[in-house]
Amino acid sequence: MALKEINSYDEMQKNLQEGKKNYVLLFKRGSEASECSYSGVEKASGELKDVNVVAVDVTTVRDIHQKYNVTSAPSLLVFEGKDFIKSVKGCNNNGFYKSLFESALFRAKAKDGEAPQKRVIVYSTPSCSWCNALKRHLDKYGIRYRNIDVSRDQKAAETMVKHSGQQGVPQTDINGEVIVGFDKNRINALLGIN
Numbered sequence: 001m002a003l004k005e006i007n008s009y010d011e012m013q014k015n016l017q018e019g020k021k022n023y024v025l026l027f028k029r030g031s032e033a034s035e036c037s038y039s040g041v042e043k044a045s046g047e048l049k050d051v052n053v054v055a056v057d058v059t060t061v062r063d064i065h066q067k068y069n070v071t072s073a074p075s076l077l078v079f080e081g082k083d084f085i086k087s088v089k090g091c092n093n094n095g096f097y098k099s100l101f102e103s104a105l106f107r108a109k110a111k112d113g114e115a116p117q118k119r120v121i122v123y124s125t126p127s128c129s130w131c132n133a134l135k136r137h138l139d140k141y142g143i144r145y146r147n148i149d150v151s152r153d154q155k156a157a158e159t160m161v162k163h164s165g166q167q168g169v170p171q172t173d174i175n176g177e178v179i180v181g182f183d184k185n186r187i188n189a190l191l192g193i194n
Contacts, residue, residue, distance in 0.1 A: 003042050003055040009063040013082065015054050022079040023053040023101070026065050036091035037074035044097035051101045076100075093155045095148075099173075102146060118191060120145035121173040123160045127151075131170040134182045141193050145172075 003025065006012050016022045025041050027034035038055060045051045056064055058073050068077060068084055076088040076097070088100070099121060120138065122145050124131030138145050150157035150169060161167055164178045172179045174190045187193070 003038065003045065003053065005055045005057065007056075007061055009061075009067060012054065012056065012064055015052070016079055016082045017052050018081045020052060020081070021101075022081070023051070024064070024077040024079070025053065025055040026058050026070055026073050026075045026077065027055060028059055028073040029057045030059075031073065033091045034074045037076070040092055040094040040097050041076065043094040044101055047094075047098060048101050053101070093159065095153065095155045096159050099146075099159070117144060118175040119173075120191070122147045123150050123156070123171040123173070124169050125149060125151040128169050130182045134170045134172065134187075137182075137184065137187070141191070143191055143193075 004015075006015060012024055023041075023045075025038065027038050029035075041053060041055070045053045058065055064077075065071070065073070065075070068087065070077070070087055072089055074089070074091060078085045078088065078100075102119070120143060122131070122135060122138070124135070124147060126149065135145075135147065148156045148160075150160055157167075160169075160171055163173065164171055164180055166180050168180060170182055172187060174187070177190060179186050179190075
């Protein structure tokens with residue numbers, strides 16, 4: 001699925017959907033880093049349904065990056081509705097972008113008065129006994145999580161090491177906070193498990 005490219009700030013505003021996360025990729029056509037980022041975002045958004053992402057070539061559209069003080073391309077702008085939240089600079093692989101997009105989509109619907117479940121990603125390998133113990137623990141308490149088998153996904157393994165600085169598994173990413181190993185007390189505290 002090709003990314004929709006937009007041609008102005010006004011067109012971008014019309015594409016930002018209320019009540020959800022929106023993404024705007026600022027890229028520079030012909031730049032190796034931008035082409036890398038474009039490819040990663042395009043692939044990640046194509047693998048997920050209901051991700052609102054558009055692309056803007058800054059060589060022809062000059063009125064968006066200035067409004068958000070973005071001085072480098074590629075940069076992925078993240079919006080909550082029409083409110084600008086942050087920018088993610090540089091080229092990242094499609095696994096990184098997919099994880100970023102899933103963090104917005106992968107929220108359990110909360111019952112009235114309850115907070116939504118935090119985004120949980122488990123990096124594991126099939127032969128790791130602590131990984132299996134961690135997943136059984138999350139299953140026991142009904143915690144939804146995304147499991148990534150780093151023995152089969154080299155790019156995900158690189159992303160994991162980039163975030164934690166460590167190669168060991170299991171690693172659990174809870175809303176961006178990484179726990180290396182099966183630290184049950186810390187995991188329980190972050191997820192509100194008593």
